Amino acid sequence: MNGRLSVHVCTYNRVGEFGMLLSSLRFQTFKDWDLVIIDQSETPSKNYKQISDILTRLKLDGHGVKYVIDQLRKGISATRNKAVMEDPWKNEYIVRLDDDSFCEIDYLERLMKIVTKGCDDYVETGECEHERKEGECKFSMMGFVEKIGAVGGIVPLLGSPNIIRDTRFLKNNFDEIIYNDGRITVTDNGGYSWLPNKVLLSHHLRSCFLFRRSAWEKVNGFSEDMGGSISGFREETDFSIKLAQAGYFLLLDTGAKAYHMPAMTGGARGTNQEEYRNALAINEEHFQRKFKYLFNKFGNPYLKWEK
Numbered sequence: 001m002n003g004r005l006s007v008h009v010c011t012y013n014r015v016g017e018f019g020m021l022l023s024s025l026r027f028q029t030f031k032d033w034d035l036v037i038i039d040q041s042e043t044p045s046k047n048y049k050q051i052s053d054i055l056t057r058l059k060l061d062g063h064g065v066k067y068v069i070d071q072l073r074k075g076i077s078a079t080r081n082k083a084v085m086e087d088p089w090k091n092e093y094i095v096r097l098d099d100d101s102f103c104e105i106d107y108l109e110r111l112m113k114i115v116t117k118g119c120d121d122y123v124e125t126g127e128c129e130h131e132r133k134e135g136e137c138k139f140s141m142m143g144f145v146e147k148i149g150a151v152g153g154i155v156p157l158l159g160s161p162n163i164i165r166d167t168r169f170l171k172n173n174f175d176e177i178i179y180n181d182g183r184i185t186v187t188d189n190g191g192y193s194w195l196p197n198k199v200l201l202s203h204h205l206r207s208c209f210l211f212r213r214s215a216w217e218k219v220n221g222f223s224e225d226m227g228g229s230i231s232g233f234r235e236e237t238d239f240s241i242k243l244a245q246a247g248y249f250l251l252l253d254t255g256a257k258a259y260h261m262p263a264m265t266g267g268a269r270g271t272n273q274e275e276y277r278n279a280l281a282i283n284e285e286h287f288q289r290k291f292k293y294l295f296n297k298f299g300n301p302y303l304k305w306e307k
Helices: 015-026 049-060 076-086 107-117 213-218 235-245 273-298 301-306
Strands: 005-011 033-039 065-069 093-098 101-103 148-154 164-166 177-180 183-186 193-195 199-201 209-212 249-260
Touching: 005 015, 005 076, 005 107, 015 049, 015 093, 015 101, 033 076, 049 065, 065 076, 076 093, 076 235, 093 101, 093 107, 093 213, 093 249, 107 148, 107 209, 107 249, 148 235, 177 235, 183 273, 193 249, 209 213, 209 235, 235 249, 235 273, 235 301
Parallel strands: 005 033, 005 093, 033 065, 148 249, 164 193
Antiparallel strands: 093 209, 101 249, 148 209, 177 183, 199 249
């Protein structure tokens, strides 16, 4: 496995969840990573001793850590872009993690295997069912690995029983974006657990996923018209569609889990729930108008995946 990884975390007023995320990162089986934190909290998280201590431990373990305090809240997409621009290591591979996530110990390793080697490790085990040539998955062949723009996992709820579904009932894609009668429908399978494990194409990825810096540059980063200061919504789907339009594939490993610790406030979720719901509705309508125009003008990029 080649390459070093940058882990990017944007956080706002979630010191408890943020601390748990950092704890889960320390015990990852993949060790070659550096950490960029953009903290927009009213009281910086590093002012709390437990956060300060674990950041010190990560540095002692050999991880680079850059901590940026940013009081200008311009929306989650702008903050994600800031993390990439503030990253001093300029690693090609970047994984963006939500501050209310908790990663299983092999999460980073599984994503890095796919983005650097394709499906090499998954063909013989039956976890890969893509089109093959002489027994080799096309995403392991020279030329195709570089077309993998992003790789994700699933995000089941940490504190809820596992709802297990069967991947054999999925078709070619884990999640799909369906464009019909001028409206986009987005399927959302990422909150479940899936067995047996599969590596599948997915039209969009949820929250915690790995992407190439070069792909981010090619599509001009995360769209800052998506995910305002109150609501972070559809910005991952927006980025996924941009990658597909640029000719990249997106893969998802159902065996990679970054659990969601749903927090009532903090992050992009404001304390006023009505205001939050209104912001979600505004974002959804903006998303629909934007991609109705783009799909009508340039076509549905996912149709090319079926060829």
